[in-house]
Amino acid sequence: MSTDLRTEIIKAEGVTKRFGGLVAVDRVDYSLREYEVAGIIGSNGAGKTTFFNLLTGYYVPDAGSILYKGNDVTRMTPQERVAIGMMRSFQLTSTFDNLSVVDNLVLSFFRAHRRSTLMHLVFNTCKRFRQEEKILTILETFDLQDVRDREVKHLSLGEKRRLEIAMAVLAEPEVLLLDEPLAGLAESEIKGILDVLRRHVGKQSILIVEHKISHVEDFLQRLTVMHEGRIIADGGYEETLRHPEVRRSYWQIDIEAEAGGSAGS
Ligand SMILES: Nc1ncnc2c1ncn2[C@@H]1O[C@H](COP(=O)(O)OP(=O)(O)OP(=O)(O)O)[C@@H](O)[C@H]1O
Ligand SMILES: [Mg+2]
Structure with missing residues (x-):
C-alpha cells in the first residue's frame, strides 16, 4: 500500500466500547487524513454508529484514545470537539x-x-x-x-x-461525519444529496457510513469494513470489497465452497 503523507486529522487507537457484556467497538485503530473522503460499511450492529459516537464524543471509550491532530481529545464533550473545529456530524x-x-x-x-x-x-x-x-x-x-x-x-x-x-x-469543521445521509430518501432525493457531497470533496475530510454503498462508490477514496465491532478490512474501494474476510463476513460468500468448486476435480 502506498504511504499517504497527508496530515492525520483524527486517530483512534485501540478504541473499545462495551454495553454490558457486549463489545460494540473492539480495539479499533483508525485514522483519517486531511481532505480524505472515507467510507465505513458493515452489517447491522457492526458498531459503525457506536464508533461515530466515540469520535464525536457522545461516548467515552472504555479503553483506547482518540487524537485530534496529535492531541488527546478522548474525554472532550461533543460541544468541545465542535468548538475546536474538530468535527461536525449532520445528525448533531x-x-x-x-x-x-x-x-x-x-x-x-x-x-x-x-x-x-x-x-x-x-x-x-x-x-x-x-x-x-x-x-x-x-x-x-x-x-x-x-x-x-x-x-x-x-x-x-x-x-x-x-x-x-x-x-x-x-x-x-475539519471533518464532516455523515452516518447514513441517504437513509429514508427516495432515489430522486438521493441524487440531490450526492451532487452536493460530490461538490464538497476536497474541501474537508469526510467520513461517511452508508448502506447504499454503490451510491458513494465514485467519490470514496477509501473504504473500511466493520464486523462485530472490529475493522476487518481497510483500503481502496475495490480492494476492500474483494478482501477474503469481507467476502466471508459482509457478503457471506462461502469462500471454501467457492474455492472447492473452482479447484474442480
Ligand atoms: N446505547 C446502547 N445500549 C446498548 N447496546 C447498544 C447501544 N448502542 C448500540 N448498541 C449495540 O451495539 C452494537 C453496535 O451497534 P451500532 O448501532 O453501533 O451498529 P451499526 O453498525 O451502526 O448498525 P446499523 O447498520 O444497524 O446502524 C449492536 O449490537 C447494538 O445493539
Ligand atoms: Mg448505525
Whole structure:
C-alpha cells in the first residue's frame, strides 16, 4: 500500500466500547487524513454508529484514545470537539422548524463562529446576515436557493437533509461525519444529496457510513469494513470489497465452497 503523507486529522487507537457484556467497538485503530473522503460499511450492529459516537464524543471509550491532530481529545464533550473545529456530524445539527431555511443557516453560521446567545441571534442578526456571502454560497452549493424563505417544517425530506448537511458544513469543521445521509430518501432525493457531497470533496475530510454503498462508490477514496465491532478490512474501494474476510463476513460468500468448486476435480 502506498504511504499517504497527508496530515492525520483524527486517530483512534485501540478504541473499545462495551454495553454490558457486549463489545460494540473492539480495539479499533483508525485514522483519517486531511481532505480524505472515507467510507465505513458493515452489517447491522457492526458498531459503525457506536464508533461515530466515540469520535464525536457522545461516548467515552472504555479503553483506547482518540487524537485530534496529535492531541488527546478522548474525554472532550461533543460541544468541545465542535468548538475546536474538530468535527461536525449532520445528525448533531438541530433545525428550527418554524424558521426559514436561510435563517437556520444564519443561526448555524453564527453559533459556529461567534459566541452570541441564540435568542439574541434570532431577534437581531438574522435579518442583517441573510445576504452574507458564505450563506449565499452555501444556499447555492446545496441547491437550496429556491426554498431559502420556506419554513423548515414545509421542506421535503431530501431538502431538509440537504439543509442539515449544509448547516454542518457551515461550521467549517475539519471533518464532516455523515452516518447514513441517504437513509429514508427516495432515489430522486438521493441524487440531490450526492451532487452536493460530490461538490464538497476536497474541501474537508469526510467520513461517511452508508448502506447504499454503490451510491458513494465514485467519490470514496477509501473504504473500511466493520464486523462485530472490529475493522476487518481497510483500503481502496475495490480492494476492500474483494478482501477474503469481507467476502466471508459482509457478503457471506462461502469462500471454501467457492474455492472447492473452482479447484474442480
Ligand atoms: N446505547 C446502547 N445500549 C446498548 N447496546 C447498544 C447501544 N448502542 C448500540 N448498541 C449495540 O451495539 C452494537 C453496535 O451497534 P451500532 O448501532 O453501533 O451498529 P451499526 O453498525 O451502526 O448498525 P446499523 O447498520 O444497524 O446502524 C449492536 O449490537 C447494538 O445493539
Ligand atoms: Mg448505525
